[in-house]
Amino acid sequence: MKKLFFLLTFFSLFTFSQSKKNHLDSINYFLELANYSYEEKYNSKDAIKYAQKAIEFSKATKNNEKLYDSYYFLGSLHLENNNYNDAIINLIKCSNYYEINKISSSKVAKINYTLGTLYLEKRKFSIAKMYFNKAYSIYNQTNSSEAFPLLELQKGLTLKASNKLDEAIDVFKDIAENNKDMESSKIEAVFQLSKIYYLKKDYKKALTYSKKALDLVENNSVGISKKKILNNLILISEKLEDYKLSNAYLKQYLTLNEIKNNSSITNTEFLINKKEHDNQLEIVEKLEKEKNDQLKSIRFSRLISIMSIVLIAILSLLSFSLYKNNKIRTFTYKLLQDKNKELTEQKEKAEFASKARSEFLSTVSHELRTPLNAINGITYLLLQEKPKKSQLNYLKSLEFSGNYLLSFINDILEINRLESNNVHVEKIKFNMVELAKNINQSFGGFISKNNITFKLDLNIKGNENLIGDPTKLSQILINLINNSIKFTKNGNVTLRITTIAEKNDHVTLQFVVEDNGIGIPEDKIENIFDSFSQGSVEINRTYGGTGLGLSIVKKIIEILGSEIHLESKVNEGTKFYFNLNFNKSDIKTISSIEVSQIVSHDNLKNKTVLLVEDNKINQMITKKMVENKGMICTIIDNGEDSITTMQKEKFDIVLMDVHLPGINGTEATAEIRKFDTTTPIIALTAISLNENREMLLSFGMNDVVTKPFAPEHFYNVISSYFPS
Known part of the structure; x- marks a missing residue:
């Protein structure tokens, strides 16, 4: 009996030791697969999957050393693929573990240095500085020759992140020229110089330094990845519009991602061994899973039986309840559909009514501006001709009424414009x-x-x-x-x-x-x-x-x-x-809203003006206003003739009505600009909801005067195009 107990004990210990060994082999196996997928096949997706498998096995066997090796490898993969947040999470786990266990090595220093650079990218300078200090301290403890170049790289990266680009250039150049024995620091410095010149839009220098970094990586196989440098060269070449060069670097980049079909015999043997080991692991995992499933089945069989009976009873009650409720729900659903249809119809009617109201008010406001321009314009001209005292009161009343009506129309247009959501907020x-x-x-x-x-x-x-x-x-x-x-x-x-x-x-x-x-x-x-x-x-x-x-x-x-x-x-x-x-704003500025000043209009005398206006009353008013300032006015009543006249004659300025018979004022202006780009063209418009200043200027007009226009503003706009 004792011999039997001894044999059983030995067999259990042997099985446990074999299981532990298998798990350790599994961790190394998946790490090798991850490294092979990334280094030989350039397959980041598979590499990440195998690294995560290694982490799972490390946790299962509580192998902390391998666990944090796996975290480090996974963080490095995320870093290479620019997944900075995932890289930070995995590298912080490593940093904390090594710090708690007081483990110091060049790898630990590199982890902290990498975290510093990642937090610089996120512009979290205090955290970046903390990790840089940790890395520098570890390099000093291990008496590593990388300590001084690392400190200088930290300084350069901090200056770059703070947008002090010229100071950062000096630091990186010093590293590139004076650290001949530290190729990794030199490559990083040369690559950062390329990135800075790219930010400064000096693409030629950026190209030179990127090429130099590529040569250093190919000759030394240390430092930043070749893929990252090639990606930078592609972007720079496109900025320089050298698409032939860009295409060449793109081919190199794509070549790195191709699976090597013509693998060596050693690689083939390696894959065969990996496959055999993988099959063995699958068999072991399958047996363990079957054993666990059997234990779970035995443990919960009685509980499942009881729960089945309870569930059957509950389902029976629910079925009966659902049957009764189904009729109620069907009726309610039909009622809800009818109500939704009514609401949709009412919503469409309300939207149509709102749109019709807006269009009506906009049209009425726009159409009122033309006769109002005549009222205000004639009133202004009569007031300028020194009327009798008995007439002056009437004219002042007429002027007040015209201005009041104009204010009312402007308010209506403003309401319509705001309700149409066609409003741009300036910064x-x-x-x-x-x-x-x-x-x-x-x-x-x-x-x-x-x-x-x-x-x-x-x-x-x-x-x-x-x-x-x-x-x-x-x-x-x-x-x-x-x-x-x-x-x-x-x-x-x-x-x-x-x-x-x-x-x-x-x-x-x-x-x-x-x-x-x-x-x-x-x-x-x-x-x-x-x-x-x-x-x-x-x-x-x-x-x-x-x-x-x-x-x-x-x-x-x-x-x-x-x-x-x-x-x-x-x-x-x-x-x-x-x-x-x-x-x-740090820059002192003067408000764009300024009190209008009286401007002399002596510079308008003897200037020739072409007035393009189809309305006879507006022709008479505008012509009289410009002639009152000593200008010489020629009138055209349509857009086609204005183009022909401008081809034959030279005018100092053009007053162009927007709404004309035939081609309108914007189209006429666009045609004139094809052969005359210098003559000022001022738009005259009873501006509506669908018009705006920017739209009119886009056709080549220099300025916009809204009808009915205030005389002083009208003269100021014209006068601004002639030197005093």
Whole structure:
């Protein structure tokens, strides 16, 4: 009996030792397969798969040494394939393990150095510095000659990541020239020089250094991979438009990825041995799996039987419940389909109605501009001819009515444009203080007329120079301040701008427009931002206005990514406030919103102008306006004749109506630009929802004047094309 026990014990120990040995062989086997797949077959996918197999076997046998060798190999594979995040995860596991176990070697130093370079790529400088210091410390402990070149490489890489390219060039050149015994450092330095010159767009120098790095790798077989250098050479050659050279490097790159069909006898024997070993491992794994399956089957057979009975009972109850619920669900589904169909039809009708409304308002607004141009233009001309006192009042009233109607039409167009989502948010530099002061100055006359005390309170803590959309911001503030002044006669109006948050290159400002005017009734506050809403008919009759200003403000603020808030009490005043985010700007700039200045127009005398306009009234008005400044005007009423006339005669400037019979003004301008690229062409247009300044300028026009145009602005635009 004792002999039998001894034999069983010996057999168990022998089996355990054989199993442990098999697992160790399996780890080495999969690591060899991974290395072979990558080095000989250039198959990264298979290499990663075998490395992961090695990790699984290392964990199963708790072989930490092989486990972290496998992690290191897998991290290196991910690094070669530019999978930086996966590379970092695997290399950090290795670094932590070796640090905890106080293992120092050139491999450990290389792991920490590689982590430093990866974190430099992510611009996490403090973490990169930590790993570089670890690598340098280990090289010093092991008395490695790589310590000094490594420190210099770290310095160069840090300068490059900090965009100090010229300083980085000096460091890498010094490494390349003075480290003759350290070929890996020299190759890395030469390759980094190529990358820096590529960033500086000096592609010829980048090509020279990449070629040098390729030669060094081929002669020494150390340092960075040949694939990475070839990839860089392909990109540089394409930038230099040397596609023949690019194609040559591409062929080399593809050759590296081809499986070598004509393998040597040694490789063939190696594959045969690997296959036999693989088959043996598969048999062992299969037997172990079958054994485990049998144990699990015996262990859980009774539990499965009990659970089967319970499941059958539950399924029977569920089947009965589902049968009853199926009829209810079918009825509900049909009802839901009918409701969804009704909702879809209502949605389509609402969208159609919204589109029809938008198109109608846009068309009406556009068509009103042409006769309004005649009204405003004739009024201006009559006022210039020194009318009688009895006529002056009539003309002033006519001028006021024309301007009021123009403001109303502009508001309608602005609402339509905002609702069409055809709005571009600019990102330009401007000065907040200058913008606020210019807005304040532009309300001078209105403030005086209404006897207003206007206060500008700026508390922006040095954040004057910003990047944003000053035009839209001015539009918001002008509408809000105009509203406050209009409803606050003999009172106080305040514009307050305050910094409420600041982080790195971003700042959040709060804008407050506050008055002590008539206020808004509580029951009207909810709808005050709706189009054509002014609180009541009495307010509209007393104070005037279109009721579109606040609606425009709300939509613009939403486009800028914020929302407006309102606090108001009747006879106590109103407060509007909102927050906007801006990027900071280090360069001092002047706001694009400037107070218009009176410009002399003496430089317009005796200048020849070609007026292309089909409307007789507009012809008469525009001709009279330019002749009042001493210009000589020739009129053409269609686009075809304007092209012919420009081919025969020379004019100092062309005023081109956009909407003409036959070919329109944009097409005529495009044709003229084929033979005349110098004569200024100014577009005259009753601009509509589907037109914009950028579109008109793209046809070759120099500037755009919108009908009905303000005379002073009209003269300023023309005068800007002639030296004083």
